[in-house]
Amino acid sequence: MRERLEQVYQDHRQGLFSLALAISRSVDVAEEAVQEAFVRLWRSRRQPSGDPVSYVFAAVRNAAIELARRRRTTEAIRVSLFDGAQADPAASAIAAERQRIVREAVDRLPLRQRQAVVMRLYGGLSFRQIADVLNEPLQTVASRYRRALERIRLTLEDKL
Amino acid sequence: MMLDEQLQRIEQELMRLPLRRAPATLDSKVAQARLRASIARRRNRMLSGLGVVAAVAACLLVAAAVVDWGGSGGQHAESASPIGVAYSAPIQIEQLWSSVAAEPDVLDGDGQAVRIQHQVVHQIRWIDEDRNIRIQWDFPSVHTETMPLEHNQWPVEYN
Numbered sequence: 645m646r647e648r649l650e651q652v653y654q655d656h657r658q659g660l661f662s663l664a665l666a667i668s669r670s671v672d673v674a675e676e677a678v679q680e681a682f683v684r685l686w687r688s689r690r691q692p693s694g695d696p697v698s699y700v701f702a703a704v705r706n707a708a709i710e711l712a713r714r715r716r717t718t719e720a721i722r723v724s725l726f727d728g729a730q731a732d733p734a735a736s737a738i739a740a741e742r743q744r745i746v747r748e749a750v751d752r753l754p755l756r757q758r759q760a761v762v763m764r765l766y767g768g769l770s771f772r773q774i775a776d777v778l779n780e781p782l783q784t785v786a787s788r789y790r791r792a793l794e795r796i797r798l799t800l801e802d803k804l
Numbered sequence: 805m806m807l808d809e810q811l812q813r814i815e816q817e818l819m820r821l822p823l824r825r826a827p828a829t830l831d832s833k834v835a836q837a838r839l840r841a842s843i844a845r846r847r848n849r850m851l852s853g854l855g856v857v858a859a860v861a862a863c864l865l866v867a868a869a870v871v872d873w874g875g876s877g878g879q880h881a882e883s884a885s886p887i888g889v890a891y892s893a894p895i896q897i898e899q900l901w902s903s904v905a906a907e908p909d910v911l912d913g914d915g916q917a918v919r920i921q922h923q924v925v926h927q928i929r930w931i932d933e934d935r936n937i938r939i940q941w942d943f944p945s946v947h948t949e950t951m952p953l954e955h956n957q958w959p960v961e962y963n
Contacts, residue, residue: 646838653834657826657830657831658823658825658826660826661826661830662823662824662826665824671824671827675826675827675829675830675833676833678826678830678833678834679830679833679834679836679837680837682834682837682838682841683837683840683841684841685841686837686838686841686842687841687844687845723824724824725823725824726821726822726823726824727822727823727824727825742817743817743821746814746817746818746821747821750818750821761818765815765818765819766823790811793811793814793815794807794811796814796818797810797811797814800814
C-alpha cells in the first residue's frame with residue numbers, strides 16, 4: 645500500500661499540486677493540502693477499493709477544500725495555476741495575448757470545471773478516474789469538461 | 805472550423821501553457837507526512853497496548869487484595885486502616901519521554917538521505933504507600949527510518 649501511494653505521488657506530483665492549487669489558489673495551502681492528504685492516507689488502514697490514482701487525487705482534493713475553507717484566500721492574493729512566463733518566448737504579440745487570455749479564462753472557470761480541466765490535462769486522468777474523484781457520473785464529468793473548453797473558446801472569441 | 809476541432813485546438817493550447825511548478829519543498833513535506841503518520845500509528849498501538857497492560861495490572865492488584873483479605877479472615881483491611889487513621893490511596897504516575905533525532909545519511913550510490921530515529925519511553929509507576937507496594941513498568945521503543953531526499957534538501961527540520 646505504502647509503495648503504491650509513493651508511486652502515485654512520484655507519477656502525479658505536479659498534477660496533485662495543480663489540483664490543490666486550482667482549489668485553494670494559494671501555493672502554501674496547496675502544498676499543505678498535499679502533505680495533509682498523504683498524512684491521512686498513510687495513517688489510514690483502509691485499503692483503496694478502486695483505482696489508487698483516483699483515491700489519492702480525491703484525498704488531495706478533500707484536503708484542499710477543507711484547508712481553503714479554513715484559510716479563505718482573499719481575491720487579492722489568489723495565484724494563477726500558470727507560471728507567468730510565456731510558453732514560447734518567440735511567439736508573436738498576438739499569440740502572447742491569446743495565451744494570456746486562455747490562462748485567465750482557465751483561472752476564472754467555475755471551480756468544478758476548473759478541477760475537471762486540471763485533472764484531465766495536467767493530471768492525465770481519464771474521465772472515469774475524474775468521475776471517481778468527484779463522485780459523479782461519467783457523463784456529467786465529460787460534459788462539464790466540454791463546457792469548460794467551450795467557455796474558454798467563447799472568451800477567446802470575445803476578446804480577440 | 806468545426807466546433808470539435810476548435811475545442812481540440814484549445815485543449816492543445818492549454819497543454820502547452822507553463823504550469824506553476826510544485827515547490828521543491830513538497831517532496832520533503834510529503835516525506836514528513838509519512839513520518840508523522842508512522843509516529844501516530846505507533847503511538848496509537850503503544851497506547852492501546854498500555855491500556856491492556858494497565859487493565860491486567862489492575863485486575864491482578866484487585867485479586868491480590870482479595871486474597872490478602874480472605875487469608876486474614878477478613879480482618880486485615882480493618883487492621884490496616886483503623887478508625888481515625890487516614891488511609892492514603894494508591895497513586896499511579898505516568899511519564900512519557902519522546903525524542904526525534906535526524907541525521908544526514910548517504911544511500912548506496914550518490915543519493916542523499918535522512919535517517920530519523922524516534923525514541924519513546926513510557927513509564928507507569930503504581931505506588932501504594934500503606935501496603936508498601938511499588939510497581940513500575942517501562943516501555944521503551946525505538947523506530948528508525950531512512951528516507952531518500954530529492955533535490956539535495958538537507959538540512960530538513962523534523963519536528
